[in-house]
Amino acid sequence: MNTAVGDELPPLQVRLSRADLVRYAGASLDFNPIHWNEAYAREVGLPDVIAHGMLTMALAGRLVTAWTGDPAAIVEYGVRFTRPVVVPDDADGALVELSGKVGERREDGTLRIDITAKFDGRTVLGKAVALVRPR
Template identity: 60%
Template sequence: MSRPVLADLTVGDVVATRAVELDRSTLVRYAGASGDFNPIHWDEGFATDVGLPGVIAHGMCTMGTVIGVVEDWAGDPAAIVRYGTRFTKPVPVPARGTAVVEVAATVGALDAEAGTARIDLAVTHDGAKVLGRAQALVRLS
């Protein structure tokens, strides 16, 4: 796959979409890698007792997983020079099956002088926005 070229992009272009699936084994692996063993990410009873709809995905797991759509589009993870978001709504992960998170990456701004594109991510689960102001700054040729 060839890398995108800045001059070929226009603000508003949808450059990538993806459905990301999260299951309980994803949460277990993320907890082990991150050291975040908060019971809201693995204990159904605890999660509902504190007012959640059930076990929820780690926010940083969701954030880290959905940026993959931009990494793949850019053709090089090192091309992403900045990435940030706000967590707006939890992603409940069922005991069986998966939670599907929909991602659409759109060109939000271009800076020819800096050689960068701001990619805005729309990230939803069951039609609700789960990440707000998710933006990646990508250096392109």
């Protein structure tokens, strides 16, 4: 992987449905009703059911692993959750748009990948950064 600072990763778009949220809840054992019960989500002040933050984080990680071709190439990864991904109960669901670029090449050869995750044109993850060791 020969890359330079500023190189962009191939973008990734993922459409999330309510069924995806149910599957993720089962896999993660996170059955918080804000992720499946519209009435409850609204009762606690959300606009509708929202995607699990860790699911959104995983999608951003997928952007990087698709680019590296090797999940083990990621040596560090972190994000801040800044805004929820609202998933309507319709056929379209929610479109999460992911992009990234090489922000830094470090002396040890690792690359800092700066990730952007957007829903509805607005950023949903802040300080999303992966440190990658190219193989």
